[in-house]
Structures are given as C-alpha cells and as structure tokens.
Amino acid sequence: MKGEVLDGAALRMAPADTVATALEDLPAGRRLSVEGRSVELSEAVAFGHKFALRAIEEGEEITKYGYVIGRATEPIAPGDWVHVHNVESTRGRGDLRAHGGETA
C-alpha cells in the first residue's frame, strides 16, 4: 500500500495530506497518532471515509494523494469526518458559472 498507515487503522496517502482514510469502521473517540500528535475522532468514521488530521479553515484546500481534492465549505476540526457535508469540488462547476459565480 502506498502511504503511511496510522496505528493500523487509517491511511495517509502522502505526507502533505490534510486527511486520512479509515481502513476499518472507526468509532467516535478513537485516538490515532500522527507524527507524534494525537488526533481524536469527533464522530464515527466508516471504512473508506476520511477524517481531518489537522484544523482546516473554511475555503482552505483539502489534500489527499498529495494533491487538491476540493475545498472546505466550513471550518473543520482535527478528527472531524470529512465528506460532502463539509467539502466541495472545485471542478466541473457549471452551476457556479450559470449563477454568475466564480470557478476556481
């Protein structure tokens, strides 16, 4: 497997990543160590889903595989589940252009 396994339970694909992927169903309160720090899950994170490894500001880019996968739509705390409820894609957003908004 590419990337770094965290406590046998999660995977950070690249060193720059701000999220890790759960390799099993992880319960709320589970602690994982990342580079000597401890991240406590604020909610359950299902197998294959992601959680934040550090605080992410609203509008900040989310990084996985060492590349940008979207941006935060609200502030995200370390250990929060990271998915469609708090991250949006920046690509293929014809909806934004149609409403006179901006696309990244």
Next chain:
Amino acid sequence: MGRMETPPTFTGYRRENGRIGVRNHVAVVPTSVAASSVATRLASDAVARARATPHQMGTSQPEATRRQTERTLAGIGRNPNVGAALVVELGTEDVDAGALADRIAGTGKAVETLTVREVGGTSGALDRGATALERLNAEAESARREEADASELVFGVECGGSDATSGIAANPAVGEACDRLVEHGGTACFSETPEFIGAEHVLAERCVEDEVRERLLDRVDRRERLADLMGTDIRGAQPSPGNQEGGLTTIEEKSLGAISKGGTSPVRGMVDYAEDLPVGGGLVLMDTPGYDVESVVGKVAGGAQVIAFTTGRGSTTGNPIAPVIKVTGNPKTYERMANNMDVNASTVIDGESLETVGGRVYEKLLAVADGTPTEAERRRLEEFAVNEITPIELAELEARG
C-alpha cells in the same frame, strides 16, 4: 525488482493480419437497434462460439454520431478475438452493412451479411442466419492456438462502482500489472475522460510529446465544459451516490484514485472513442465517457483483447468479445460477490505489497489470455452499448469546427 527480462508467453489465435486473438468468437453484429433482437436470437440459438453485440444506435443519427457507431461496430468485428463475423441489418439503417462487412473483412477473416427485409423477414433471417453461422463457425474452427508473447497484448483497464478502496488497492494493483506489460513491450489503455478531471496535471506531466499533452488537456476541458454548457455541476453524477457512500467526496478525489489503474508509465498517446489502439504502444489513453459499459466497448473496439475492471462496490460488467477480469480492493465486496471477482486485491489493505498483488493481476491477465475463462465469461455476462455523441456534445464540436 526481480522482473522477467523476456516477455512471458501465452497461446492465442494468430489472425491473417498478424494480430493475436485470445478468444475465437463468431461475432453477430447488428448495424442498428432494429436488427439487435434478431442478432441476439441468432447467437443464442447457434453454435457455442457465437456472440451477439446488440445496441441502441444505427438509425437516424447525425453524421458524427453515425461515424462513431460505424467505427465502433467495425472495431468490434476487427478485434482479434473475433474469428469470423455476421453483420445483420434490417435494411433501412444509416449504417451500411456491406461497408461495415468490408471493413471487418479487411483483417482477412470470414464475414457475411444478412438483410432481414430481403430474406423473408424474421423467420427467413433466423433460417438464413443459422446457416451462415454454421459456415462462419467452420471458418473460425480452423484456427488453432499458437505461442504469442505478452508484447502482443492490448490490455484495457476500467473502473466502475468505485469506492475509497479503488484508489488504495485495486487500481494501483492493476496499475502495477500495466507497468509490467508495458515493460514487456505491450499496450495498456485506460479511458473515462471525466475521471481525469482533477488529476489531468499528473497525467500531463507524464505525456512524452507536447501534442499528446495538449490533446489530453483539451479533451478534459471539453468534458468539463459540458457541465458549463448545461449550467449544472457534475457533482450529481461525479462522484455518483454509490461512490459517495463508499467514501469518495469529489471528482478530483475519484480521478486521483482512478488514474492509478494505468500504472506509472509515460503516456504515449490519446485516441478517440473506439479508435485503433497501437500494438506495442506502451500506455495509451482513450477519450471515452465515464459510463463503464460504453467505455469497455470503446477499448474492445480499439483492439483490446483483455479488460481488467476494478470495482470497490461490486460491478458485474462483462463484454461479449473480450474477457473482463474483475478486481476488487474491498474485502466485504470480495466476500459478498466472490462469484463475480477474479482477483482479490483487498489483501493490499492488510499489508500485502502492491508488487505482489499486481503480480497476481498480471499472472491472471496471461492465464486469461491463454484461455482461462473469467467469472464474467463463466456466467455469460456480456453487456454491450455503443457511446452516443449527445446533441450538446455535437453542438460543441460544431462550434469548435
């Protein structure tokens, strides 16, 4: 790395044009939806090696769409897995059966045509078609397997029903197999341009020529702009609700996982949907939609003899002409659907190396090429669909000239 220096071998059917088939089917190819039922009936009533390719296209299509339909059907008939072909038409189609048969016959294989209107309707077509299939079967039967090497393989790779395990386990394992095949002189191809969005910069860096890079970026831009033209965003479809349930949040994330199924070789080219793929061509991309059945068909029409299909959530897709090897990285899917899966790549998550699991995919590719049936073949899963250029895509193509 301990890799073999000479390409491994398998046995296949040498065709008159020099290509190697890994199966010896008699293709029953309807030119349109109007001839598809009779084609299916003919193939199921006939000899065991007959395979029908029913589809929805071929009538009243704009020119660009018709040309794509013709290229796809010709490519299917020309695929080296086809030993002989029967082209079936109602007699009213835009797609000309005679011209299609000629394109297929250009490979040197036996081809016949059947026009339902001219042979007494469906009853006559079933009678005449059955007789034609007996003749064509006899032609195909004379082919014998002979030794070929991996450099003669064109390996199409696909993903469908992706989840987070696809990018972690199944795709990189298949990518490892692609790298080995390319190292041995073969061709690997992956497609689904909408699933390059957000990862195109990674692929662009690997393009060996500026022309290929520009073409790649242009095609990705074209797919992305379709969303603009429709005034919608692609999030409803990309990632799909199933992908999202499996943990994929955005198209960028899905794409970054998806491109790993092609391995890490330099990108040597990018062809159109169903356009010929080069033999001995290294890693080549094909511009296809994200819909997996159409995308598989595009690569088979391009000449791929074997497909590997990764799935996290559990797709069952096969193909009538090319064997489809199913690879899953999701341990639960492997447990639930073992009868649809050929390679269990979920062991990557337990710590088995990608090199080992990728090696198993490569061995499976060679075994399947040598004649071992895939799970999809055992169950006669033979989905077939031809991509239709949509009106909005046509308008956009015309606007570009």
